[in-house]
Amino acid sequence: MQQQEDYYWGRIPSAFQEIQQHRRHMWAPEAAHTKQGWLGMGKNIAGLGSDKNGDPPAIVHTSFPDLKLLSQGKVRDVYATSSPDALLFVVTDRISAYDVILKNGIPGKGKVLTALSLFWFDKLSDLVPNHFITADVDQMPEEVKKYKDVLQGRSMLVRKAQVIPIEAIVRGYLAEGLKESDKLPQPLFTPSTKAEQGAHDENIHPDRAVEIIGPELVGQITSVALELYTRAAAFAATRGVILADTKFEFGLTKLILIDEVLTPDSSRYWPAASYEPGRSQPSYDKQYLRDWMVSEGFNSGLEDGKDGQGWIISDEVVQGTADRYTEALHRLTS
Numbered sequence: 167m168q169q170q171e172d173y174y175w176g177r178i179p180s181a182f183q184e185i186q187q188h189r190r191h192m193w194a195p196e197a198a199h200t201k202q203g204w205l206g207m208g209k210n211i212a213g214l215g216s217d218k219n220g221d222p223p224a225i226v227h228t229s230f231p232d233l234k235l236l237s238q239g240k241v242r243d244v245y246a247t248s249s250p251d252a253l254l255f256v257v258t259d260r261i262s263a264y265d266v267i268l269k270n271g272i273p274g275k276g277k278v279l280t281a282l283s284l285f286w287f288d289k290l291s292d293l294v295p296n297h298f299i300t301a302d303v304d305q306m307p308e309e310v311k312k313y314k315d316v317l318q319g320r321s322m323l324v325r326k327a328q329v330i331p332i333e334a335i336v337r338g339y340l341a342e343g344l345k346e347s348d349k350l351p352q353p354l355f356t357p358s359t360k361a362e363q364g365a366h367d368e369n370i371h372p373d374r375a376v377e378i379i380g381p382e383l384v385g386q387i388t389s390v391a392l393e394l395y396t397r398a399a400a401f402a403a404t405r406g407v408i409l410a411d412t413k414f415e416f417g418l419t420k421l422i423l424i425d426e427v428l429t430p431d432s433s434r435y436w437p438a439a440s441y442e443p444g445r446s447q448p449s450y451d452k453q454y455l456r457d458w459m460v461s462e463g464f465n466s467g468l469e470d471g472k473d474g475q476g477w478i479i480s481d482e483v484v485q486g487t488a489d490r491y492t493e494a495l496h497r498l499t500s
């Protein structure tokens with residue numbers, strides 16, 4: 167066991183190196199040759215966007231015969247590994263909106279989410295420990311390595327945690343109402359339940375969160391989540407991006423930050439330059455996809471699509487979504 171601990175915690179290259187590896191992997195060969203680094207790459211990201219131009223198609227389903235699938239979330243497939251303490255977290259290109267998983271994915275999105283989570287885990291690790299072990303497949307358990315082709319860039323080995331069944335949502339801006347998008351005087355912690363698969367998460371009063379997980383844990387995750395948000399929002403501001411709100415998940419036994427962190431799936435990101443309270447904001451996140459679904463007639467009861475075949479995102483909206491996610495990555499990390 168000690169050996170495993172050393173393997174996972176002692177010999178890990180820093181998360182920063184991991185990100186560099188991701189960059190090389192994601193953007194190569196262009197990345198190596200452009201002076202502007204990530205910024206210059208624009209839409210030429212290998213694997214992100216429409217598959218019309220020969221990029222790899224979206225990975226919406228994974229299957230690794232020698233690995234045991236433990237759970238399939240809306241976006242992530244989680245596999246067991248030979249280490250009882252570690253999970254293989256695979257970020258697919260699936261996308262969900264209004265709790266509906268769209269039939270087609272956004273090619274490369276899993277890599278963008280992985281790179282952003284790595285970036286933020288590294289940046290915020292002094293505030294709270296997190297579940298990240300490694301994103302380098304060569305350092306993962308033996309049985310995982312053979313799937314490197316699919317896994318590199320879109321997977322992480324993570325420390326298995328007991329998931330705290332509360333989503334720690336922090337909002338810095340009003341979502342709707344009379345003063346839509348107005349900045350709040352201070353960020354608000356607004357927990358929601360983590361619903362069972364298939365059910366909707368539900369906003370709850372903090373008192374209800376106390377009933378579910380106890381006052382001590384609520385106190386801890388409230389203050390940690392607010393600190394994480396404040397730090398991240400301040401950083402994003404230096405990149406011309408408003409972090410309007412985000413959702414964190416925490417695990418135990420010792421409190422750690424788990425899941426994904428500050429991605430466009432779990433956060434709302436707005437360009438600061440065009441921010442204007444009193445209206446909805448252009449954004450680098452899923453709002454664009456949600457708006458499209460609504461314009462296509464989405465309503466509750468229509469989760470299976472108008473023809474019962476599910477929702478298929480148009481090519482244009484696939485590309486538009488890819489562009490927004492890429493923009494968030496570039497702005498925040500370049």
Ligand SMILES: Nc1ncnc2c1ncn2[C@@H]1O[C@H](COP(=O)(O)OP(=O)(O)OP(=O)(O)O)[C@@H](O)[C@H]1O
Nearest residue numbers: 239240241242297324325326327329362363424425
């Ligand atoms: N370190 C960890 N240990 C155990 N489970 C984790 C860890 N980090 C994240 N998870 C869980 O793994 C799942 C990730 O999958 P994904 O985000 O796709 O699911 P989801 O559809 O958002 O959520 P859920 O399946 O919980 O409704 C989530 O249920 C998350 O709570």
Ligand SMILES: [Mg+2]
Nearest residue numbers: 239240241425
């Ligand atoms: Mg999730």
